[in-house]
Amino acid sequence: xxxxxxxxxxxxxxxxxxxxxxxxxxxxxxxxxxxxxxxxxxxxxxxxxxxxxxxxxxxxxxxxxxxxxxxxxxxxxxxxxxxxxxxxxxxxxxxxxxxxxxxxxxxxxxxxxxxxxxxxxxxxxxxxxxxxxxxxxxxxxxxxxxxxxxxxxxxxxxxxxxxxxxxxxxxxxxxxxxxxxxxxxxxxxxxxxxxxxxxxxxxxxxxxxxxxxxxxxxxxxxxxxxxxxxxxxxxxxxxxxxxxxxxxxxxxxxxxxxxxxxxxxxxxxxxxxxxxxxxxxxxxxxxxx
Amino acid sequence: xxxxxxxxxxxxxxxxxxxxxxxxxxxxxxxxxxxxxxxxxxxxxxxxxxxxxxxxxxxxxxxxxxxxxxxxxxxxxxxxxxxxxxxxxxxxxxxxxxxxxxxxxxxxxxxxxxxxxxxxxxxxxxxxxxxxxxxxxxxxxxxxxxxxxxxxxxxxxxxxxxxxxxxxxxxxxxxxxxxxxxxxxxxxxxxxxxxxxxxxxxxxxxxxxxxxxxxxxxxxxxxxxxxxxxxxxxxxxxxxxxxxxxxxxxxxxxxxxx
Ligand SMILES: [Zn+2]
Numbered sequence: 257x258x259x260x261x262x263x264x265x266x267x268x269x270x271x272x273x274x275x276x277x278x279x280x281x282x283x284x285x286x287x288x289x290x291x292x293x294x295x296x297x298x299x300x301x302x303x304x305x306x307x308x309x310x311x312x313x314x315x316x317x318x319x320x321x322x323x324x325x326x327x328x329x330x331x332x333x334x335x336x337x338x339x340x341x342x343x344x345x346x347x348x349x350x351x352x353x354x355x356x357x358x359x360x361x362x363x364x365x366x367x368x369x370x371x372x373x374x375x376x377x378x379x380x381x382x383x384x385x386x387x388x389x390x391x392x393x394x395x396x397x398x399x400x401x402x403x404x405x406x407x408x409x410x411x412x413x414x415x416x417x418x419x420x421x422x423x424x425x426x427x428x429x430x431x432x433x434x435x436x437x438x439x440x441x442x443x444x445x446x447x448x449x450x451x452x453x454x455x456x457x458x459x460x461x462x463x464x465x466x467x468x469x470x471x472x473x474x475x476x477x478x479x480x481x482x483x484x485x486x487x488x489x490x491x492x493x494x495x496x497x498x499x500x501x502x503x504x505x506x507x508x509x510x511x512x513x514x515x516x517x518x519x520x521x522x523x524x525x526x527x528x529x530x531x532x533x534x535x536x537x538x539x540x541x542x543x544x545x
Numbered sequence: 546x547x548x549x550x551x552x553x554x555x556x557x558x559x560x561x562x563x564x565x566x567x568x569x570x571x572x573x574x575x576x577x578x579x580x581x582x583x584x585x586x587x588x589x590x591x592x593x594x595x596x597x598x599x600x601x602x603x604x605x606x607x608x609x610x611x612x613x614x615x616x617x618x619x620x621x622x623x624x625x626x627x628x629x630x631x632x633x634x635x636x637x638x639x640x641x642x643x644x645x646x647x648x649x650x651x652x653x654x655x656x657x658x659x660x661x662x663x664x665x666x667x668x669x670x671x672x673x674x675x676x677x678x679x680x681x682x683x684x685x686x687x688x689x690x691x692x693x694x695x696x697x698x699x700x701x702x703x704x705x706x707x708x709x710x711x712x713x714x715x716x717x718x719x720x721x722x723x724x725x726x727x728x729x730x731x732x733x734x735x736x737x738x739x740x741x742x743x744x745x746x747x748x749x750x751x752x753x754x755x756x757x758x759x760x761x762x763x764x765x766x767x768x769x770x771x772x773x774x775x776x777x778x779x780x781x782x783x784x785x786x787x788x789x790x791x792x793x794x795x796x797x798x799x800x801x802x803x
Contacts, residue, residue: 347751348740350725398803405801427694427715429725432741433753436715437803439694440673440701444800447677470654470694474667475674489666489694490656498656508661518664 295319297484309525318484318525320462322364323371323388326421330384330529335375338383339406340367345398350430356392364390368399369424372407374416378533380540383411386421387461387468396467397428401438404472408445417455417536422473426466439471446475455539457532460487460510460519474518478535481510481519482528488513548718548738548747555689555712556652558615560763563590563605563648566688569770570777571596571603580629588619588655589627591634593643597778602638604631604699605648608689621690622655628668628698632675644682644781647699652717654695669698676701680792682784684777687711687745687754703784703796706756706776707745708769713753714743752802 293304297317309329310319327335344357361367369391373384385407387394404420411418427435449456458476462485469489473479481487488508496503506512513519523531537543546554554560567574571594578585591604606623609615631647638645654665676683683702691700691713700713707713715721722728722737742748745757758776761768784792 348742350740401803429715429721432715433713433743433748433751434803436693436697437753437800439670439697440800441803443670443674444677444701444797447674448797450674451678467694469666470669470698471673472670474664474670488661489654489669490661494656495658495661499658503658507658512662516662516664518667 311525316483316524318462318482320389320423321525322390323366323386323421326386327371327373327375327384329525330377330419330532331373331375332377332379333375335373335384338372338374338410339403341399341403342367343399343402344368345431345434347398347434348430348432353430360391364388366391368403369394369396370400370403372403374410377419377529377536380417380533380536382417382419382536383407383414384419384421387423389423389425389463392428393425394423394468395425395428395435396438396471397431397435398438400428401435401441404442405445408442408449412445412449412452412454415452415454417457417539418449419457419459419532420472420476421459421461422464422468423461424464424466424468424473426468435467439467442472443475446472450477455536457535460513461485463487465489465491478521479519480531481514481522483510483522483524485510487519547735548741548744549735551710551744552690552712552718552738554710557689558608558610560689561769562608562610563603563650563688564607566648566686566770566773567592567594567603569767570774571601574603577634578630579633580626581633582626582629584624584626586624586627586630587617588621588651589623589631591631596644596646596774596781599778599781600641600643601781602634602643602645603648604634604645606651606695606699608650619655621651622653623651623695623698624655624657624660625663625665625668628654628665628672631699632668632672635672635675635679639679639681642681644684644785645679645702646777647683647685647702649685649687649691649696649699649713650689651692651695652690653692654698666694669694672698673701677793677797680789682781682792683796684780684784686758686773687713692717701796701800703792703799704755704780705753706758707748707754708758709745709760711745712743713745713748714741718743 294301295312298315300314306313346353370387458479460481464487574594576592590607606621607618608621685702685705687707693716718734718738722733726733748754
């Protein structure tokens with residue numbers, strides 16, 4: 257209830273901004289963003305209504321999805337958000353970092369770059385973490401690491417399957433070495449979780465890089481990739497400047513990663529929920545009826 | 546000494562490398578090669594040796610002492626093959642109940658097309674995750690540069706210790722300045738190093754490492770080798786007294802606290 261009200265309010269504010277902008281530049285004809293959308297991949301302009309689940313109706317490009325949109329997509333219905341926090345550490349006293357976090361909290365209504373939750377997919381109860389790159393590009397600092405670790409420990413205690421949707425620019429540089437330690441903390445929790453023979457599905461969405469791609473993202477029992485998503489350890493620019501030659505066009509796409517052996521399957525967004533449902537069902541034992 | 550001077554000291558090619566430590570601290574070292582997936586990385590080495598009378602497994606990054614030798618070992622930047630070799634040797638150590646000692650000395654994992662194609666992220670992630678499963682004592686020593694995920698791959702242990710003039714950070718001060726200060730000409734690397742708190746003392750105070758090992762004059766006596774040798778011997782004895790469950794529990798909690 258509160259959420260749908262919030263959604264409406266967000267839309268309203270987008271519309272207001274748009275109107276104000278239009279008033280300022282009367283001469284330039286702008287595309288009203290809430291009615292039409294331009295695909296960043298094929299550049300076609302289509303009605304927003306024709307974009308089902310943020311997928312371009314023309315070329316099938318998967319535009320980023322925020323955490324709440326993702327949870328609405330996969331869960332059977334209601335779900336419960338877990339481990340929200342007011343913590344916002346700044347261990348290096350990095351100038352302006354605290355203010356930046358406050359601003360993003362206001363703007364995105366998120367407490368950090370991941371939302372942890374519990375609910376049902378295909379009637380099977382599971383714990384799901386969804387990273388949201390509107391918040392500091394989904395980078396992993398102490399809060400992200402702590403929330404995901406708590407979610408893994410919770411899933412272990414309740415003996416539930418775990419799904420993590422990743423999107424991340426990497427470790428949160430502003431928190432220095434403490435961000436690096438999150439990689440160890442989360443993978444420690446995963447080691448325990450796996451030792452209990454519980455299922456972990458890692459779901460790679462655009463873009464997933466750096467510390468996340470060298471900690472929990474590649475460690476799924478099953479690793480799913482979303483079409484068009486970029487997934488790698490070092491960024492394209494860093495690599496290009498090291499080797500000083502042109503990179504292959506499809507470099508670091510999920511397709512490239514699947515061909516290289518690091519992703520089990522690529523699943524279109526329209527099949528996301530049903531694929532997860534099947535995988536969860538197959539890890540429940542023998543099907544009855 | 547400014548923090549960036551420490552960084553330069555940590556990167557000094559004259560510093561002892563992993564082979565120097567192995568030759569001066571351990572006996573009968575036998576190097577073991579290969580990832581058993583089709584390759585061997587010269588930037589990461591490993592093998593078995595005696596520490597006094599205790600058999601141990603050693604893995605770590607190899608840096609050269611000059612440009613030529615550094616070109617051969619990729620400046621200590623490990624590739625997926627190297628991390629998979631180390632993983633194999635650590636799993637074997639666990640099987641044969643040998644303590645694991647890792648030497649960390651890398652600017653970071655190698656950023657290249659082949660690294661990505663062979664899954665550098667996966668290789669490092671697996672090293673980190675698996676480190677929580679070994680029921681043998683495990684100690685990491687940062688001897689020079691401890692850079693980023695490439696360092697952390699060998700940095701999950703019961704004890705993480707650092708030489709007095711080593712550094713350990715999320716990335717290089719140059720990289721940090723480029724990303725966060727949009728520094729294009731390296732003019733703000735000193736400022737970055739100060740902010741990053743990457744020296745042994747900084748990290749000890751922040752609870753990231755467990756002990757600082759004094760170096761003395763690294764190139765003119767056995768001071769540092771004796772210090773490391775004594776420390777390892779003592780700590781392995783202490784850790785060996787713990788039952789396996791306690792050992793794993795303590796290692797988990799050591800990293801759970803961050
Ligand atoms: Zn399109």
